[in-house]
Amino acid sequence: MGAVWHPECFCCNACKRPITDYEFSMQGNQPYHKSCYKELYHPRCDVCKQFIPTNSFGLIEYRAHPFWLQKYCPSHEHDGTPRCCSCERMEPREAQYISLDDGRKLCLECLDSAIMDTNECHPLHLDILEFYEGLNMKVKQQIPLLLVERQALNVAMEGEKNGIHHHLPETRGLCLSEEQTVSTILRRPIFGFGNRVVEMMTEPYKLIRRCEVTAILVLYGLPRLLTGSILAHEMMHAWLRLNGYSTLRPEVEEGICQVLAHMWLDSEIFSGSGSHIASSSSSSSSSTSSKKGTRSQFERKLGDFFKHQIESDTSAAYGDGFRVGNEAVLRYGLRQTLDHIKLTGSFPY
Template sequence: MVGGAFLGAPVSEILKLVIEEAKKVKDFKPLSQDLASTMERLVPIFKEIDSMQQRCNGELIVLIKTLERAEKMVSNSRAKLHMEHCYVCKDIIISTAQRIEYNEHPFWLEKYCACHDFDGTPKCCSCERLEPKETNYVIIGDGRWICLECNESSIRDTYECQPLHFEIREFFKGLNMEIEKQFPLVLVEKQALNTAEEEDKIGHHHEVSTRGCCFSEEVIITSVSRIPKMQSNNMLIEEIETVRPVGESKIISVMILYGLPRLVTGSILAHEMMHAWLRINGYRDLEPDVEEGLCQVVAHMWLESQTYASTNGAAASSSASSSSHMRVNTTNEPMFEEKLVEFCKKHIEKDDSPLYGLGFNRVHEMVTNSSLHQTLRGFPSRKLKTERQVQILESNRRTFSNFKGS
């Protein structure tokens, strides 16, 4: 019975039971009485021990619950506290919901310390990626940097660019916009391109960084139109009118920034050759954003054609264009070129500049709703207008000649 009372009972209570059972013994001797008395004095002490144990158990429970809550808080905070490694320096960068301590490229999604945007870290002039630690970008003669992937297909001189030039002429021909006139295509350094653009009388409103330009000239001639005009004193006078020549503007040259990869060079060249096509075909009075928008749309269309081109064809073309420099392919070039095409397209689509970005959006919507040719027919061509003017002038000359003969 006593054994049953032991289970789950405090020590002081067990001690009381032992004392009560001891007192029931008939031959309870004095020694046993002294022992019982001593045990009774121990009862308060054991009660205090029991009380302390209960308090300790309560504090232990509180501690366990506190640890559980702390673990839950840490688990929940993992979604708010991110530990990333910088793409450039490889150090740990931390961002919370309250603070952003790193930047991220909108296309490549590479996270890096914000300080690398202005601490002199080399940035690729083609794909805009920063140079990672223990990676050596290539420096071009005019001070620009280019990453190893872009350098694989970079075009470094005018001779190298000729196959691409012919390819884009074929692209225009496929659009039923053949450019029959031949004109020089030259690759130049950055400073030479900027200087040439400043001296250009026409210009194409490049805003941030000039990477290409189309130079053309237009000659103004003075023609005497013998249109009879009778004054009040019955005297005839001859009026002199200034008219533009029938035919196209003369394209002096197209300049492209050298050292860029084939895909970037091709998109710039398609853009500038559209400027040439517009000049040749009499579209001289377009609004600046419309002209730049048309050129950006054509560049985007050429990039789309590269998206669907076979990987082997693109690689072969890149290999042919870079063979003269004997550059060794050390990267997975076809895979990178697919990404570079998308980067160039997104760069055009996401541009928010007033001329290039808004111009592209404006023209792209027109082309999407109809076609490029129908869109072009909606804009005036001065070439057609001039031809009609000359026909009228010729008719007037014949009329006046008959008038004089009579």
């Protein structure tokens, strides 16, 4: 310490009480009780709220989510602590996530703007159609949009003859071109004891092939912004098929679909950022705002997270495809990029 202290002045900088122990901690030339120091500076786990334990080398080791920065003991990765299927945050011990009946867990903040059944999705469907129209890419055909459970999505995936690219860790939307019967969610589930689904109403829906695309399926129970970005992605698959684009390489097809999903998120975040001035234009006032009118702080952050997920995706098709595609669209514009894809099957460089 290099200084001389009178015992009566040798007080802890946190609790101000005298330090009589032989062992104490120093920080910024100030002494602390060991326990006070730990309370102040030792990181606590956001999941179990305990001090993060030291590993076998005596170092404090923790994991942190790259976007939310939620930090937690490494053990929670294997001890069955659930993650929200939408925002990926781990369930803190004092919170209770809701359980969707297909095994997914959803945090309460994501639940807040979640779209739970096919009817609830209707205004969002119109928003996406309007978004495509605004890009001069009107989808003229009527394509049914169905909200489904995970199992129904997997069954439909198997019913498709043409290859479907799997998006890890989970496929959350599909653009179908076969005639199949799909189990769709008729009415939002009712949650009971322990935040579990106690009642759920589904209905078989027979798809009829009137054009290249028979339906778009999206997983239910996801926040509006995520549902919308999945829908914008699948709508782009539909648009490509309906506009005579031949089978594209996965990184080109998934890449350009992710570009559209990302563009839609951008437009939503932008239109929701100045909520008090956003409604000044009459043409878009009916559909730009979220379910509850103005967007919450959390929903905006969630929008940023979904963009971040698209941007940092490590897969070749979705991630690299998006980055190359986005670069091309920034440089040449969407129209020219699409024309180039139609002609050559690849992105312009």
